[in-house]
Amino acid sequence: MPRYFGRKLLIYGLTFFVAVTINWMIPRFMPGDPVQSMLARANIAQPEAVEAMRVHYTDLFGFDLPLWKQYANFWAALFRGDLGISIWLFPTPVADVIARAVPYTLGLLLPAVLLSWVAGNRFGAFAARRKWLDNTALPIGYLLTATPYMWLAILLAWGLGVVAGVLPVAGAYSFAIQPEWSWDFAGSLLQHWLLPFASLFLVAFGGWAIGMRNMIIYELEADYVRYLRSLGASGRLIRRYAFRNAILPQVTGLALQLGVLVAGALVTEIVFSYPGLGHLILQAIQNQDFFLLQGIFLFIVVGVLIANFVIDVAYVVVDPRTRVGMGGAA
């Protein structure tokens, strides 16, 4: 057991290091100079003034140092918990910018991921047993899972937001109210949350339902099921066994899909102008805000790694065979 987790942790550590390094590198290889773009937007009349400011900000952000030094400083600052200052939202610290956006992203992502997984698996298992349901659920499921998040989001925004006018298409809560502990605010928050959530939920739901449906059909053909059946076991018991076996690849799938889901959430946020991390990433790229971009990716990398680790642990819990295997190895 310790060896298993020790190996896992080592892999996670390596992944973290490489991912963070790539995050650091990529924005710096983009063409352009963030300080110059910032000052270009500033639109100041006097070239002398711009020159003085350019020197000042290049120095302030440390862009005048050699690359290897910038890289070393980056890790040093990271271990102090300092993510730097945003260039785009100067002078707000990156940690503040991210902290304000994270609740929205998590509030969207966690329910969407968990509910779609649970509901998708249930529905898939259920659909596999009903011929007529299977015949309708399968094409719909395929359609849903093949839909890009952003496209479904646009359809929903257009249909329910613009044409029907039932739900708002932008923002996290009404522009007429302020955050407070009230039903008005909670209602507004929920109302704005519903569409982005729905577009994430539906796409993921389709994928899980199809996966589960296929797995159940496969499991129901397995030898142990035939054996159980020949022993005269009840259909209910057989289904329970089949479900437990079929859920295992779905757990692995969840781990594999997490990255895709996060990416989907980011795109969906942009469509609905939902003030989460997705909108920030887009702006950070457009404004060459290295520090904000690094910070967000760092957050995502850590989040996905932690989630994967949790799933690893969960896998050990749900699949007794892994425990037996580890016991034998130890």
Added chain:
Amino acid sequence: MRNRVRILVPLLAAGLVAACSGGGGAGEPASQAPPGADATAPPAAGGAFPRNETLYTSGTQWGPPANWNPLREWDFATGTKGLVYETLFLYDPDADTFTPWLAESGEWTGDKEYTLTLRQGVTWSDGKPLTADDVVFTFELGKMETVPYHPMWTWLSDARAVDARTVKFTFTKANYQQWANNLYSRPILPKHLWEGRSEDEVMNGANERPVGTGPYTYHSHDQDRMVWVKRDGWWATKALDKEVKPKYIVDIVNSSNEVAMGLLLQKGLDLSTNFLPGVANLVKGNFGIKTYYPEAPYMMSANTAWLVPNTTKKPLDDPEFRKAIAFSVDTKKIVENVYGNLVKASNPTGLLPQWDKYVDQDVVGRLGFSYDPARAKKLLADAGYKDTDGDGFVETPGGGKIALKLMVPAGWTDWMEASRVISAGAKAVGINVEPDFPDYNALVDARNSGTFDLVLNNEKQLANTPWLYYDYLFRTPVRKLQTTVNFARYENEKAWALTQRLDGVGTDDVEGMKRVTSELQRIQLEDMPVIPLWYNGLWSQTTDVVWKNWPSSVPGAPKHAPTVWRNWLEMGGVLMLTEIQPVAG
């Protein structure tokens, strides 16, 4: 145990979904409140903004409000300068007049001496009075190198408070034009709060809870909005009988122009200063959306869009070649097809309509250009550009191939379309120009370091003086990085000397100014360092659901610039707020 969980999870899911849709239904009136009909929705206690007292604006901020520092004129929260910090004068670009604002009066009391008298009874929002010391302090902040108006101190030698209301400025060189510009663009800061701040704090401080002399103070902000609330005791109410009408101003952070369009159609916005392609159809149709002019060009003009050639590159270093390009551009097609008449074709000099009086019609008549492919071909042939290899495009007189790239930032759809029109026009006369859409940052890099061929640019807003316009065209020396003016890298000592001379002409000496600008126009049209194409609009769309009496060209309506753009509130925006009226009561 396991069984119970298995039932519970879907139940929970169903419950949540039900709760969401239920919540959505119940919350609907609250969220539909901005679109109108708020009389039926009871305003929630404390947290809400009553619709009939709130002005919703958008179009200025493209990111969460991050600082309230009026010296950061490019990224402060909408309204920091104008609503909170005020300037000494206001400037009306349409009438070309200065209105004393924090100043009661100001005049040149000597060749190189300017005396300013402050208004009495102006107080900061913390109750302290505004004094001459504040003005002196503000200008002396410019001695810090990174403060944008630092270069002023190369010709301003001293700012001194004579008494509590009088300030005397002494100059080493009287740059009347620039000085007039500074009079209405420098926000005056409270010395008692800013004194002792380091240079880093002055330029890089967020300045939360700003204290100014203006009609509004900070209320709250979030990632997607900035909220100002009206304050009691604004000096202009007593002194000028002016009162800003909205109790709250909620400026909405733009996520995209499409979202702004949606909000505007739902009447959730009173004033949208976004660029909304095709808005002409909405103005003409019955959608309740209005613009400054009820017909083309719909918007006031705010800046000139130029085609900027890199005059250090062959063959763009040849004025005849640049002229040939100028004659090949079908500006009418850009105005009509790309913009749907939302913009106006530019005068060959590029001087904005508000500067019309400085245009020397005689020079323009002789040297001006217009869309004329035959003329462009003739110019090319006369200068020795011929198609020697038969590929349909001309070669240089030396026989070298010509392939030029016209850069426009990716995603700027109107400019991308315009660049396609320009490219097609150039190709039709035999000049190989291809549109190129790099990322904005890459474009800035190429433009500043001079590695581009052709680029579109409009980075000079309307101002009180055409001096700023010629400063943009002719400023020398050309540096390694051209960050803000003269992207064409055009060097003409005579033109730059004339521009400096223009700076020294008194602002009331219009004839004197005209004499200099006429010469500058001749040089400009003969050498064509940039090719003016069209005037971008002061994008502004208003709705009449909650607020009326918006600025408009219609007789009897106010004529101020209908905008909350940065650095435009002192060009009429704040007066607009005093003129609009609530529709109900």
